[in-house]
Amino acid sequence: MSGHRHNAPESDIALRVKAIEQLLTEKGIVDPAAIDLVVDYYETRVGPRNGARVVARAWSDPDYKARLLAEATPAIAELGFSGLQGEDMVALENTPEVHNVVVCTLCSCYPWPVLGLPPVWYKSPPYRARIVREPRAVLAEFGTRVADDVEVRVWDSSAELRYMVLPMRPAGTEGLDEEALAALVTRDGMIGVTAL
Amino acid sequence: MDGIHDLGGMHGFGPVEREEDEPVFHHDWEKRAFGIEFFTGSRIGTTGDKGRHAIERLAPATYLTASYYEKWMLALELLLEEHGVLTRQEIARRMAELVENHDG
Structure with missing residues (x-):
């Protein structure tokens, strides 16, 4: 800068x-x-707390999770989040086998209704250049070690289509309600640069 | 368009620099720039795609060194001129007037 x-x-x-x-x-x-x-x-009014509510609902309600993964835009709209830069959403589920991470290599595309406006690093040349070539190295810089037997998938957003990551629910959170679960969800977890 | 904006996979960039508790906007002018951009495109008959294309037409060195909202504003100037809304001279003149008033 x-x-x-x-x-x-x-x-x-x-x-x-x-x-x-x-x-x-x-x-x-x-x-x-x-x-x-x-x-x-x-x-x-807009920011990652919106996305956190989507994630918490998906963790709590298997039917909602199925709708979110099948067709994210209307599922997200069920919670009242829609509009500019979120017209066509896809939710990517992290699993023990797959870790997803999102970028916009060409510019700054980002799912505004669920995450708000992107942080500077997301729009910066180093992230855009490197996350597609050496994702594990970049994830490590974020403190995220992805085991060798876990596949890393990098998703390049476009002007039309925006991604959010559905992180894995942390262990030991079985008794928590949606509000408490939402408090565990971070912006970086929904971009996929960190795990929760 | 194959240009400097197509950064995916390029070598030579350093670590990803992050900021703890980053604010949504870093300066008041960024807020104004965001708001201006938000409304102006549709009012002058341009589109988000044309806006991005205008950013991609900035000189490569500018593209890599200007901050995000600076790029937005430089690209907007390009579009304002191309759509016959404002010239760079008008903008420069107003900037000079603002400086004079500030000093006076």
């Missing part, structure tokens, strides 16, 4: 964005109040 000065008058890019917003506002193309609303929505 290029270095941004924080207390300097204003960085070139901050100034550029302000100029563009003003000019587009004057032309009636954007409305600053509408921008405030959409920013607030993606900062506070």
Whole structure:
């Protein structure tokens, strides 16, 4: 990332964005109040807690899990999560034999309704370049050791189709309700760079 | 299109750098950039695909060194000009005015 000065008058890019917003506002193309609303929505209303609820439901309800794996988009919508950048979802089940991990090698495609906006590392050249060539090495950097006899599948997202990983339910969680289970689910677990 | 954006499998990149407790946006301007991008495409008759294509048309060195939302804004400038909405000169002029007002 290029270095941004924080207390300097204003960085070139901050100034550029302000100029563009003003000019587009004057032309009636954007409305600053509408921008405030959409920013607030993606900062506070959408994020990995949504995906965690999907995972917890799948762990608790075998019928739901079957629907999720068969056709993820409507199953996810059952919990109220749908919309932009999640129009066509696929859920990938981790098993003792298969570990799934998701990337967008070409850009930054990510399932917004269930995970929110992607972290910087997901959009960064090192992750995009390396996860498809040496997934086990990258997973190890995330502290994830995948046994040699477990197959690693790397899924490359596209503008049309977005993936989320259904992690394996941790051992010893049999007595937990959905809310307690959801609290165990992490963003990185649903990208597939970590196991739970 | 075979360009620098097609990073899958390329060699030479270092470790994946992560940030603990990363915020959704790192700067206020990123929030504004996200919101501008969110609304502008459909208002000027372009599409997400064209937006991505515009990012892919950035110079390779820019592509690798600019931050994510910087790339969005540079690509948006390209599209605004191509769609006859705003010129780079207009944007530069407004930036200069903002600096003057800030200093004044």
